[in-house]
Amino acid sequence: MTPIQTQDYSIQFNDDCYTALNKYINQHSFSNIFVLVDSNTSEHCLPIFLRQLETDLTIEIIEIEAGEQNKTIETCSGVWQTLSELRADRKTLMLNLGGGVVTDLGGFVACTYQRGIKFINIPTTLLSMVDASIGGKNGVDLGNIKNQVGIIKTPNMVLIDTNYLETLSSREMRSGLAEMLKHGLIRDELYYNKLSALSNLTLEDLDQLIYDSVLIKKDIVEQDPTEQNLRKSLNFGHTLGHAIESYYLNHETKSLLHGEAIAIGMILETYLSSQLLNFPTEKTKSIKENTLKVYGKIDIPEKDYAPIIELMKFDKKNEKGTINFVLLNTIGNPEINCVIPNDLLIKSLNFYNE
Structure with a gap:
């Protein structure tokens, strides 16, 4: 290569x-x-x-x-x-x-x-x-x-x-795949669709997809190396995903790999996109179904909602006490610095649990 x-x-x-x-x-x-x-x-x-x-x-x-x-x-x-x-x-x-x-x-x-x-x-x-x-x-x-x-x-x-x-174990491979899926969702629907067809991929395909993923990230980083604007789009799925990963970091039965937490975060933040930016409902359901096929689903009880939301206060994208999200207008067209009301955060967690 x-x-x-x-x-x-x-x-x-x-x-x-x-x-x-x-x-x-x-x-x-x-x-x-x-x-x-x-x-x-x-x-x-x-x-x-x-x-x-x-x-x-x-x-x-x-x-x-x-x-x-x-x-x-x-x-x-x-x-x-x-x-x-x-x-x-x-x-x-x-x-x-x-x-x-x-x-x-x-x-x-x-x-x-x-x-x-x-x-x-x-x-x-x-x-x-x-x-x-x-x-x-x-x-x-x-x-x-x-x-x-x-x-x-x-x-x-x-x-x-x-x-x-x-x-690597298959679990570690799935963890890495989450970031590649994210690259597709924020940048290239065709690339996302290729990754979603996992059963048809060969090892040679994977090499090329890794190469393409590196190119996507490299292009974004070079346009905004210090994360003032465009580079924030790489945080899609990470505001809630990082909070979930942090909350369960030392959990006896539910400790998550980074990519597993980000996969959950992408489902949640796709739902938020559908509620605030009119991201298509059918694509929201499809992304949830495709993601759960790969990662399965963990139970996030309601008692965990509040401490997970509390952890988002420490997110590095926050400015002046405001929690900023990356959402999607469409696949390949992210919106940065979105502010989400608490009731919608709870609805997104309910959507994941449904």
Whole structure:
């Protein structure tokens, strides 16, 4: 696949990844290399990755525990401490090998260690390939509030090797698919329809769809890198979705992956679109049916409505105390900065539960 060149860095695909990485390392006078992994990618991805590296530089591995619950300042502190103890300096290169937790946290650590070292993201999950590793958002959660502390700074390169997807469970694959479905809903109905026909897709189709998803996000981010306007559309499904994900983050029986929560959020926010922006009712029902076929349905009891709505007060899109939503006029035509009355939020949750 042809590399995608953004304004600041390149996104390389499959076999070309490692040629580009080794060339980049050889062209720079790095003092050493640190590879950040989590306990999953350490076992399943790191051996594959290390075989592709061609360098005489010292390579150090830093491993963190897997899971969103470990995407914290405390984990960052441990990584910063390890970097310092192992003599990382401003000429160190950091390679973040993992899903969204690793690339988000690793990017934040690299941006702040000694005021910034170079870093490259190697996403290993579908979610991180099409979303977390692109666009320069780096950060961690604050308690159970998603991505509350962070910085926007692009990596020096992104390497997308879809062979890593073979290490994922079907649940993790579905989680990543949610962000791709979102890209279709906010940008391209034809693309959304292709993704909805899951039973007809081959692995080659998936490679192309990932490539197309990256192009959609790249185009939006380049037009609005600091999320003042258009980039907010990428948050469709996320205002309610993040609140639901946060609420159930440490739940014993109902903890949700990011994409599972966003899938619920997209159903809810499509319903809100139908109520406020006259988004077609039939398409609202169809999106709900198609989404539930893939993700199933969880029970959200009425007693959970109020704390979920309360969590939306911490959403980063809020301005002057107002909770802002992204809704849809039609598929491919989003509307940003929409304000929703509380009674409609409750109706949207009822619509999901019906």
